[in-house]
């Protein structure tokens with residue numbers, strides 16, 4: 001391995017966006033090019049990590065380079081590499097403001113730099129020449145905000161094919177949907193093996209003065225905990241009205257997606273395929289989260305029932321990973337973000353037709369999460385557990401009512417299919433939490449106790 005790959009191999013596993021946590025590495029290779037040669041220079045690297053199980057992932061890593069250490073960037077320091085003129089100090093370029101300007105300069109110019117192509121959407125002004133600030137809520141990807149005008153999301157894991165985030169935002173723009181932020185452009189990189197180009201980044205209009213749904217929902221839960229004698233509908237921070245509007249917004253997004261992109265009724269084979277996928281996901285998750293074993297038989301039965309259900313289902317494009325952290329409350333209503341699907345799924349799978357029930361289940365799970373995350377510190381407090389359940393039920397119901405009213409469907413809490421999708425999501429969350437936030441694993445695990453028991 002070169003000094004550069006050694007450096008990246010040391011640094012990457014500690015990054016939030018790195019999805020291979022807990023997996024054993026068999027090797028790492030890197031291929032890079034410069035996007036800008038000024039000081040600091042900006043280079044972009046495709047880093048391929050091979051795991052001992054034979055799988056591999058390719059990550060996009062932009063680095064900024066300085067000839068002397070920059071004290072103020074100490075938390076963004078990646079490592080030093082010796083060059084012909086002495087040491088070169090590498091920093092996480094997304095946290096080095098001085099190295100963020102070239103992204104928009106190239107987008108405005110519709111440049112091609114080496115294998116990277118910049119595509120402005122040509123619909124609105126792109127704020128060229130400004131540095132970008134990395135957002136603090138970094139999750140699977142890394143985003144830069146440019147002057148409260150535009151937000152550039154860098155997709156960390158590269159896969160051949162158009163990223164569904166770009167594809168779906170473009171489709172909803174055509175449908176003039178009111179619940180999305182505008183698409184300003186995107187960036188792609190050619191595949192080294194001649195496959196389809198991978199989407200590297202997406203530029204969107206920044207929605208100012210907005211709060212994400214997770215923050216709003218959890219403050220409502222906090223209000224409820226603070227009022228020992230009042231119920232969820234009596235406290236000032238009641239969230240049910242927002243949950244209902246969120247249900248309406250979700251239904252509007254689904255209706256437009258069904259209209260502008262392909263959709264069809266699910267045939268009988270689909271039910272058996274989905275039951276098989278859910279079971280396979282459970283079996284794989286059992287190897288990562290041994291605590292799932294106590295629910296495994298009940299979940300297998302729940303999934304087996306999916307193959308026999310007669311509930312009608314429409315197959316269409318959906319969000320794929322809808323939760324409260326993916327929605328923004330603006331001064332006028334709810335905006336839905338991040339149509340990328342579950343980051344751990346292969347891209348081809350994320351672009352397949354799915355059912356809107358997957359999104360509904362994701363949001364229902366999120367109400368459980370918001371209600372229960374404060375129980376992590378006090379799991380044995382029965383009063384708080386009772387209030388959490390009450391809050392979750394009230395908001396789950398309100399969301400379903402809003403969705404049903406706006407979508408012309410009736411979402412039933414008795415639906416075996418919806419329950420199976422909720423359980424499937426909770427199994428995914430168990431793996432996600434075990435790898436990223438082990439102290440939160442109890443949240444999806446306790447929901448699985450409820451779902452497996454049929455409550």
Ligand SMILES: Nc1ncnc2c1ncn2[C@@H]1O[C@H](COP(=O)(O)OP(=O)(O)O)[C@@H](O)[C@H]1O
Nearest residue numbers: 139140141151181204205206207212325337338
């Ligand atoms: N268009 C936007 N306007 C304002 N804030 C945004 C916008 N897009 C994303 N954000 C903020 O960035 C966060 C992360 O964006 P998201 O698309 O969910 O990225 P990730 O794939 O990393 O989860 C969101 O939770 C939101 O706070």
Ligand SMILES: O=P(O)(O)O[C@H]1O[C@H](CO)[C@@H](O[C@H]2O[C@H](CO)[C@@H](O)[C@H](O)[C@H]2O)[C@H](O)[C@H]1O
Nearest residue numbers: 139140321323324325342343365366369429432
């Ligand atoms: O936002 P991402 O696309 O990165 O989604 C991943 O991370 C989410 C956590 O940030 C994770 O969501 C889980 O935790 C949320 C609270 O932090 C909760 O609202 C969600 O319901 C729960 O699933 C998501 O699953 C994961 O894909």
